[in-house]
Amino acid sequence: MSIATMSIADGDPGAYDTLILGIGNILWADEGFGIRTIETLHERYTFPDNVRVMDGGTQGIFLLPWVRNAKRLLIFDAVDFGLAPATLKVIRDDEVPRFMGAKKVSMHQTGFQEVLASADLAGDLPLQMVLIGVQPELLDDYGGSLRHSVKTKIDPAIERGLAILNEWNVSWELRGDSLPREEHIGPTALDIQDYENERPSTGGEPV
Amino acid sequence: MASVTTPNGFALDDSGQRVVVDPVCRIEGHLRIEVNLDENNVIRNAVSTGSMWRGLEVILQGRDPRDAWAFTERICGVCTGVHALQSVRAVEDALDIQIPTNANHIRNLMMLAQYAQDHIVHFYHLHALDWVDVVSALSADPKATSELQQAISPWPNSSPGYFSTVQNKLKRFVESGQLGIFANAYWGSPAYKLPPEANLLATTHYLEALDFQKEIVKIHTIFGGRNPHPNWVVGGMPCSINVDEVGSSGVVNMVWLNMVKDIIEQTIAFTDQVYLPDLKAIASFYKDWGYGGGLSSKNVMAYGEFPAYANNHTNDSLMMPQGAILDGDLNNVHDVDVRDPAQIQEFVAHSWYQYADENVGLHPFEGVTEPKFELGPNLVGTKTNIENIDEGGKYSWLKAPRWRGHAMEVGPLARYLVGYARGRPDIKEPVDKLLSDLGLPITALFSTLGRTAARGLEASWAAHKMRDVYAELMANLKAGDLTTANMEKFDPSTWEADVKGVGFGEAPRGALGHWVHIKDTKIENYQCIVPTTWNASPRDPAGNIGAYEAALLGTPMADAEQPLEILRTIHSFDPCVACATHVMSHDGRELSEIKVR
Numbered sequence: 001m002s003i004a005t006m007s008i009a010d011g012d013p014g015a016y017d018t019l020i021l022g023i024g025n026i027l028w029a030d031e032g033f034g035i036r037t038i039e040t041l042h043e044r045y046t047f048p049d050n051v052r053v054m055d056g057g058t059q060g061i062f063l064l065p066w067v068r069n070a071k072r073l074l075i076f077d078a079v080d081f082g083l084a085p086a087t088l089k090v091i092r093d094d095e096v097p098r099f100m101g102a103k104k105v106s107m108h109q110t111g112f113q114e115v116l117a118s119a120d121l122a123g124d125l126p127l128q129m130v131l132i133g134v135q136p137e138l139l140d141d142y143g144g145s146l147r148h149s150v151k152t153k154i155d156p157a158i159e160r161g162l163a164i165l166n167e168w169n170v171s172w173e174l175r176g177d178s179l180p181r182e183e184h185i186g187p188t189a190l191d192i193q194d195y196e197n198e199r200p201s202t203g204g205e206p207v
Numbered sequence: 208m209a210s211v212t213t214p215n216g217f218a219l220d221d222s223g224q225r226v227v228v229d230p231v232c233r234i235e236g237h238l239r240i241e242v243n244l245d246e247n248n249v250i251r252n253a254v255s256t257g258s259m260w261r262g263l264e265v266i267l268q269g270r271d272p273r274d275a276w277a278f279t280e281r282i283c284g285v286c287t288g289v290h291a292l293q294s295v296r297a298v299e300d301a302l303d304i305q306i307p308t309n310a311n312h313i314r315n316l317m318m319l320a321q322y323a324q325d326h327i328v329h330f331y332h333l334h335a336l337d338w339v340d341v342v343s344a345l346s347a348d349p350k351a352t353s354e355l356q357q358a359i360s361p362w363p364n365s366s367p368g369y370f371s372t373v374q375n376k377l378k379r380f381v382e383s384g385q386l387g388i389f390a391n392a393y394w395g396s397p398a399y400k401l402p403p404e405a406n407l408l409a410t411t412h413y414l415e416a417l418d419f420q421k422e423i424v425k426i427h428t429i430f431g432g433r434n435p436h437p438n439w440v441v442g443g444m445p446c447s448i449n450v451d452e453v454g455s456s457g458v459v460n461m462v463w464l465n466m467v468k469d470i471i472e473q474t475i476a477f478t479d480q481v482y483l484p485d486l487k488a489i490a491s492f493y494k495d496w497g498y499g500g501g502l503s504s505k506n507v508m509a510y511g512e513f514p515a516y517a518n519n520h521t522n523d524s525l526m527m528p529q530g531a532i533l534d535g536d537l538n539n540v541h542d543v544d545v546r547d548p549a550q551i552q553e554f555v556a557h558s559w560y561q562y563a564d565e566n567v568g569l570h571p572f573e574g575v576t577e578p579k580f581e582l583g584p585n586l587v588g589t590k591t592n593i594e595n596i597d598e599g600g601k602y603s604w605l606k607a608p609r610w611r612g613h614a615m616e617v618g619p620l621a622r623y624l625v626g627y628a629r630g631r632p633d634i635k636e637p638v639d640k641l642l643s644d645l646g647l648p649i650t651a652l653f654s655t656l657g658r659t660a661a662r663g664l665e666a667s668w669a670a671h672k673m674r675d676v677y678a679e680l681m682a683n684l685k686a687g688d689l690t691t692a693n694m695e696k697f698d699p700s701t702w703e704a705d706v707k708g709v710g711f712g713e714a715p716r717g718a719l720g721h722w723v724h725i726k727d728t729k730i731e732n733y734q735c736i737v738p739t740t741w742n743a744s745p746r747d748p749a750g751n752i753g754a755y756e757a758a759l760l761g762t763p764m765a766d767a768e769q770p771l772e773i774l775r776t777i778h779s780f781d782p783c784v785a786c787a788t789h790v791m792s793h794d795g796r797e798l799s800e801i802k803v804r
Contacts, residue, residue, distance in 0.1 A: 027266065027281050057281060057436055061328060065421040118332075121380055122417050143266030187438065189274030190281075198270055 060111025301708025443692030499655025501758030617717030
C-alpha cells in the first residue's frame, strides 16, 4: 500500500476484524506463493473497511499484534503437505497451527506457529482461521520466482479464498479500474514482472 | 586438537563429551552449537555453526541500486527496517546525496522505536524463559506477588486480584496440555533461581509485553506507510508531512504526530516501570551466575548510530558513539572506519565459501560470496546427517569478519562499553547506578547478564531519545521546513559511472554495514556484514574464535541433557540468522546443495 491510499485506520491495528494474510519469502521461488497471491487479490478486488489485506513476509512474532486483532484470519502460504507439486489444500481452524509447523517449508512457519500459540495464550486467537496452502515445486532457487505450475494456482487459490469470505459474510467487489502501480501492496521494485525480468542471470530462461 | 590456546587467548580442549544443540530454539533463523564438556560438565570447547546459507549479495548484482532496500527488507523477518536503512544510506553515500533534516529525524525515530520494540520482545519473549520458570509461577501467592510489584515499581497493574487472574489464565493454559510457546524449556531445572512470586511477576509482564507490541508497531506504520514492511526511499523518507490539524489523505499530520507522541510516552513508561524493574529483580537472584563474558572483556566494537545532524556520521553527531576497544582497555577507544580495507575484512577458511587465497581476508568492497559446501575430515556422520561437525575444516555458512584481524563482539553491551569508555553521561550514569543498586563491580558487565542488562538500559535510553527527537522534528516542522526527501540525484542520468558507498550503523543486535559498488547505474557488487555474523562467527585462519564460541567457555552445565546454560548465553546476544537465509529440506534437514543464479 502506498502512502497515497493509507488512511489513519492503517496506523491502528484496532480498525479491522478480518485479516487476509500472505506469508512467505518472495526471494525463494515457490515460497513467495502467499505474498504473490494476496498481491494479486489486492489488485483485482476491493474490500470493506473491516478487512485488511497484508503482506506478512517472514515477520514471525512481529505479526502477533495484527493476528490478535483479527476475528477472522485467512492465510495464503506454501506448505509441505507431502502432496504432488502445485496441489492446493484448504485447512480450517484447529488444524491450522498444526499444518503451520508439522513439516516446515521454511523458517517463517516456525515463527508463525509461535504467533498463533502466543495469540492463544493472550486469549486472542482468531475465532475462525483458514489456511489456503499450495504444495511447492521448488524452493531452493534464491532470487527465483514462482514456478509455472505454482503460479497457475494463484487464481484457483483466490477463488477458494473468496468462497471462504462468502461463508464469513465478508463482502468483496471486482475493481472497476486497474490499480495504479504505486498502490500495489509491495514496493514497485518487488512487483513480480520486474522481479523476474530484472533477474541478472536468467539469460532469458523462462521461469 | 585435544588442547590448544587460541591467538585471542582462550584455552580449548575438545577431548571431553560432545553435546549438540540443534537448533537453538527461540531465535530467528537456524543456529547449531556444539560443545565439549570436561569431567565436571564445564564447557571447554565451543563451535558455532550458522546452518543457513545467505546470498543476498548474489541476487542483487545487476539490479537498480534504488531498489536494493526493498530486497534487503526481505532477507530478515525481524530487522526489515534496519537493513532498508543501511541500504539507502549506502546508495546515498555512493551518489553523494544529502538527506533533509526531517528525513534524518524520522529515520532516527523509526530506528529508536525498533530498538525499544526489539529489546522488549527479546527480553520477555525470547530470553526471559531462560531465567523465569513459568510452571513455578503457578504456585506463587498473588498477594505476595502484589507486594513485590509495589516494592519495585509504581506500575499500576499490581493488585492481588490482577495477579490471581493472570495466574488462573496461565493455569488453564498449562493444564490444557498445550504448552505451545512454553514447550521448549526446562521447567523445574535447578538452574532456575527465582522464587514463585518473581516468576509470576515476570510471566505476567510477558503477557503485558505482548499487549504493548500492539502500540509500538504503529510508529513504523505512520512514517513507513506500511507495516510490517515500511517504505523507504533513496534521498530521504517517502512520507509527506505537515502540522495541520486535519489534512488530505496520505499525509502525516498532527493527528498522527500526536499518536506518535502518545506511543513514545507509553514506551517510556513501559521500559522504566516494567522492563527495568523486572531486569533488576531477576538479576538480583542470579548475581552469582557470572558466566558468558567471552570477548566482551577484551574486544568490542560499535559503528555508532542516530546522527543528531543529518549526513554527519561522526562522533560529534552520533547519539550512540562509534569505537573499538581492544584487550579491555577502556582508556583507549579506537576509531572505526568501515571504508578502510585494513580494518574490516571477512575470512572464509572455516566457512562454506571459497576465495582464491583463504589465508587472507577481503574488505566488503572487494567481497566475494561463492558457496563451497565441504566438511572436515574428522566429521562424525554423513553430509546429510551430521552428528558432530569438524571445526578443523569448514563448518559454517557465516563468514568470519574481523576488525584489524581481531574477533569483535557487537551489540548492546559493546555499544554501552564504547559509550561508557567515551564518557557519554547518558550511558555511563545509568550503568553506574544499576551496578551500585545491585552491589556489583563494573567487571560484572562482562557476562551474559551484563549483555542482558545493557539491552534493558538501552531500551529505556531509546525510549527517552524518541521524546527528544520528536521534539526536534516538531520544532523543525513548525519552523516551516516540510521537506522529507532530496530527489536531485534520483535520476540515474545524473550519476557517475563508477562509484562505491557504505551504509553503516547499529541494528538493535549490533553493528550492521552494507557496502555497494555501482557501475553504469547498476549494482556491480553488494555485501552485507550483519551483527550476528560478527558474534556467531566461526574461527578465522589464525584460529581466533568468535564471540559466541568464546562466551560459552568455562560455563558449568547443571545437566548435559538440558542445555539451559548454553541457551542463556547464546540468547543474551539476541541471535538473528534469518538474514543468513536458507530454507530447509521438507523434513527439516538443511540442504547441502544450493542453486544460485
